[in-house]
Amino acid sequence: MKKVVYFIVIMVFSIYLFVCKNKDEFNKIPECTNGSVEDGCLMVTTSNQLEDKDRHLTVTPGVQLEVKDLSDEYSIDANTLTTYTNSNDINRYVNIEEFIQFFEGAIHPLSVEKDKDLTLSLEVETENEIGENEKYNARIVFDSDDETIYFSDFHYSEYLNVDAETDFGEGLVVIDYITESKSLEKTMDLKPYGINIVEKDNKYYIPLYLANLLLTGDSAHIYDVNYTLYLFDNFSDAMFTEDLTTYQKVKATNKLFSNSKNFLALLFDYYYGLKDYKQVDSYIKEFNDYELEEQDNFLDYYNELTEFLVDNDDLHTWLISTGYNLDMESYTPDLSNLKKSSNIYRNAISSYVSHQCSLQTEEITYEEIDGVMYIKINAFSEQTDELLKPVMEIASQYDDIVFDVKCNGGGMVSGVIHLLSYMTDEPIDIHYRDEVLDINNNLIFETTESNYMDKNYYVVTSPVTFSAANLFVSIVKENELGVVIGEPSLGGACAIKMVVLPDGSIIQMSGPIGFTNSDYETIENGVTVDFELIPSDYDETYERRAAFFATSKDINSSIDYQNFDDEMTMDDLVFS
Numbered sequence: 001m002k003k004v005v006y007f008i009v010i011m012v013f014s015i016y017l018f019v020c021k022n023k024d025e026f027n028k029i030p031e032c033t034n035g036s037v038e039d040g041c042l043m044v045t046t047s048n049q050l051e052d053k054d055r056h057l058t059v060t061p062g063v064q065l066e067v068k069d070l071s072d073e074y075s076i077d078a079n080t081l082t083t084y085t086n087s088n089d090i091n092r093y094v095n096i097e098e099f100i101q102f103f104e105g106a107i108h109p110l111s112v113e114k115d116k117d118l119t120l121s122l123e124v125e126t127e128n129e130i131g132e133n134e135k136y137n138a139r140i141v142f143d144s145d146d147e148t149i150y151f152s153d154f155h156y157s158e159y160l161n162v163d164a165e166t167d168f169g170e171g172l173v174v175i176d177y178i179t180e181s182k183s184l185e186k187t188m189d190l191k192p193y194g195i196n197i198v199e200k201d202n203k204y205y206i207p208l209y210l211a212n213l214l215l216t217g218d219s220a221h222i223y224d225v226n227y228t229l230y231l232f233d234n235f236s237d238a239m240f241t242e243d244l245t246t247y248q249k250v251k252a253t254n255k256l257f258s259n260s261k262n263f264l265a266l267l268f269d270y271y272y273g274l275k276d277y278k279q280v281d282s283y284i285k286e287f288n289d290y291e292l293e294e295q296d297n298f299l300d301y302y303n304e305l306t307e308f309l310v311d312n313d314d315l316h317t318w319l320i321s322t323g324y325n326l327d328m329e330s331y332t333p334d335l336s337n338l339k340k341s342s343n344i345y346r347n348a349i350s351s352y353v354s355h356q357c358s359l360q361t362e363e364i365t366y367e368e369i370d371g372v373m374y375i376k377i378n379a380f381s382e383q384t385d386e387l388l389k390p391v392m393e394i395a396s397q398y399d400d401i402v403f404d405v406k407c408n409g410g411g412m413v414s415g416v417i418h419l420l421s422y423m424t425d426e427p428i429d430i431h432y433r434d435e436v437l438d439i440n441n442n443l444i445f446e447t448t449e450s451n452y453m454d455k456n457y458y459v460v461t462s463p464v465t466f467s468a469a470n471l472f473v474s475i476v477k478e479n480e481l482g483v484v485i486g487e488p489s490l491g492g493a494c495a496i497k498m499v500v501l502p503d504g505s506i507i508q509m510s511g512p513i514g515f516t517n518s519d520y521e522t523i524e525n526g527v528t529v530d531f532e533l534i535p536s537d538y539d540e541t542y543e544r545r546a547a548f549f550a551t552s553k554d555i556n557s558s559i560d561y562q563n564f565d566d567e568m569t570m571d572d573l574v575f576s
Contacts, residue, residue: 059084059085059086059087059093059198059200061082061084062083062084062085062092063083064082064083064227065080065081065082065227066079066080066227067079067080067081067229067231068228068229068231069230069231070230070236070239070242071220071231071233071238072165072166072233072238073164073165073220073233073236074105074106074161074162074165074219074220075106075231076102076106076231077104077105078101078102078103078104078105081094081099081229082095082098083208083224086198086205086207089196089207089255090253090255090256091209091259091502092207092224093206094205094207094208094211095203095205096120096142096205096206096211096215097112097118097203097204099211099215100112100120103215103216103220106161106162106216106217106220106231107160107161107162107216107220108122108124108159108160108161108162110215111123114202114204116145117142117144117145118141118142118199118204119140119141119142120139120140120141120142121137121138121139122136122137122138122139122140122159122160123135123136124136124159126159136159138151138152138153138159139152140152140214142197142204142206143197144198144199146189146191147189147191147195147196147197148189148190148191149187149188149197150186150188151185151186151187151188152185153184153185154184154185154437155434155436155437155512157217157218158218160215161216161219161220164219164235166382168235168382168412169414170382170414171385171447171448171449172417172445172448173446173447173448174444174445175427175444176427176442177441177442177443177444178441179439179440179441180441182437182438186436186437190266192265192284193262193265193284194259194262195207195210195262195263207502208224209259209501209502210263212499212500213267218234218497219233219235220234221233221239221500222500223239223504223506225244225323225324226247228247230242234498239321239506240320240328240506244324245324245327249324250325250504252296252298252301254293254294255293256502256503257292257294257295257301258292258293259502260292260305260501260505261287261290261292261293263501263502264283264287264305264501265282265283265284265286267499268509269282269283269284270436271497271511272511272512273435273436273493273510273512274510274514274524275435277435277522277524278312286308287308290308292304298322298325298503299326299331301503302319302322302326302331302505303333303334305505306333307333309507310333310345313344314344314509314510315344315345315466315492316492316508316509317508317509317510318508319333319505320498320506320507322504323504324504325503325505344490344491348490350463351462351463351487352464354535355406355407355462355464357406357464360378360407362378363377363378363379363381363383363384364376364378364387364388364391366391366394369543370547371398371400372398372401372547372551373394373397373398373401373402374402374404374546374547375395375401375402375403375404376404376407377405377408377469379408379411379415380408380410380411380412380413380414380468380469381411381415382412382415384411384412384415384419385414388419388422392451395453395455396453398455399456400456400458400547401455401456401458402457402458402459402547402550403419403457403458403459403460404459404460404543405459405460405461405465405469405472405473406461406462406464406465406486406487407462408465408466408468408469409465409469410469411468411469415468416468416471416472416475417447418447418451419472420472420475420476421446421447421450421451421452422451423452423457423476423481423482424452424479427444427445427446428444428446428475429442429443429444429475430444430471430515431517432513432515433513433514433520433522434512434513435494435514437512440516456550457483458482458483458550459472459473459476459484459485460485460486460543461473461484461485461487461488461489462486462487462490463487464490465490466489466491467492469489470489470490470491470492470493470523471493471515471523473489474515474517477528477530478517478518483530483531484527484528484529484530484531485530485532485533485546485549486529486532486533486546487532487533487534487535488526488527488528488529489526490526491524491525491526492524493510493515493516493524494510494511494513494514494515495510495511495514495515496509496511497509497511497512533549
């Protein structure tokens with residue numbers, strides 16, 4: 001069931017990222033210069049160098065990092081990890097064999113074979129998407145001569161993590177899985193991105209940031225700062241509430257920023273789910289328009305990085321932490337020099353303010369409005385099912401039910417399925433594409449308990465309705481489970497991928513899994529409404545107008561407006 005768990009989780013779109021505080025400069029420290037490991041400085045070399053004569057690189061035994069576990073879902077037995085330095089690089093390296101042993105407990109064991117290259121083999125006893133026992137196998141081959149990595153299944157990482165402590169698919173059953181039979185193979189060429197695989201004495205070394213991408217699975221991550229290595233996961237914000245500003249900073253250098261730029265280009269070329277949608281041939285070329293490596297301080301570097309992310313116009317792709325080099329709470333992006341129009345950002349912010357979404361602090365709230373059960377669902381989480389049950393028990397007494405998702409920025413697909421189970425007694429199809437391998441898929445779900453209520457359903461949307469909420473609206477409209485009212489949803493089609501960059505910042509990005517309609521057309525652009533309902537600024541009558549719409553029944557004939565307040569006019573109702 002690994003693949004199911006992987007895409008059931010879509011990170012919530014966080015509009016607060018746009019509401020930042022004042023900028024604050026940071027302290028920098030020099031490089032180590034005496035050939036020793038010094039606390040807080042940027043280590044460049046130590047003793048006992050291992051020379052790679054063929055490519056003139058050296059690998060140096062470095063510091064041991066002590067583990068600090070912030071993960072609620074995974075744990076590892078190891079307490080330390082030895083890192084290495086490369087004479088041609090400034091970022092830490094790891095021995096691949098040592099790293100996978102270090103990370104056992106969060107990932108399944110990987111067997112190792114070495115000949116002219118290093119091969120990692122993954123063999124996992126698991127359940128497939130429809131609950132049948134099967135043995136999953138995958139291989140990853142590191143070729144240090146060609147600087148390539150071969151994957152027998154490019155999405156092996158969906159199977160790499162051990163089971164999380166929490167069952168995020170609780171209450172759901174996959175009854176069928178339909179997919180296209182296509183090759184899952186892919187080869188990653190590191191040469192265009194200046195990333196090395198170093199081999200010496202039959203030992204293989206890669207940058208720690210690359211090991212974090214390839215060898216920790218889709219749900220677990222590490223973060224290194226000074227002598228500490230944090231373990232964190234996708235399901236908790238613990239890493240982002242940890243105070244990293246007490247750590248000494250690394251020196252802002254062109255090489256460090258160049259490493260991050262090259263790594264970003266690799267990420268977007270191999271993992272970005274919207275690369276073809278945005279008609280990009282190579283992100284190496286795209287990043288050449290941005291002067292990331294030319295910056296001489298972290299503030300200007302993060303401004304340049306944020307400029308690229310905003311220009312990309314994808315709210316799933318964003319800088320979520322500046323790490324220990326800059327205080328994220330005091331960082332306000334300078335977006336005065338945007339190279340491209342960013343309508344998605346502007347529309348989202350405008351609608352967020354107009355609907356006063358900042359006041360919606362609870363996941364689910366409800367009230368009766370003029371005989372209509374009006375339910376606001378402001379997020380989808382692993383708790384959605386339990387939160388819905390008492391509310392829907394009350395809602396069962398009403399004929400007309402409104403699900404208001406106009407301030408819902410997304411969350412977990414499992415919450416979407418649980419909500420849909422009240423609207424239909426049919427199995428629920430979740431269509432999605434593997435955008436990297438060009439494969440169409442359909443997972444068909446049922447809930448373990450029947451929740452169906454035969455009611456008149458209405459869904460209220462806005463340009464804040466995003467991600468998993470956008471998927472919910474798409475399924476409702478396509479399957480005619482209810483009437484969609486309001487404004488077109490914001491969009492957001494991809495499950496997100498979280499990545500730690502070489503400079504210590506953390507981004508999230510639209511990953512390879514893209515949700516679609518039943519024709520496998522992306523829902524990235526959002527979903528149109530059946531009937532338009534336009535808000536005014538700080539609109540205090542919007543919910544009542546939506547409820548009145550629900551009770552009008554024949555929406556194409558004349559409507560009795562007498563239930564409205566005297567000051568309300570026809571201008572307050574706008575239908576498409």
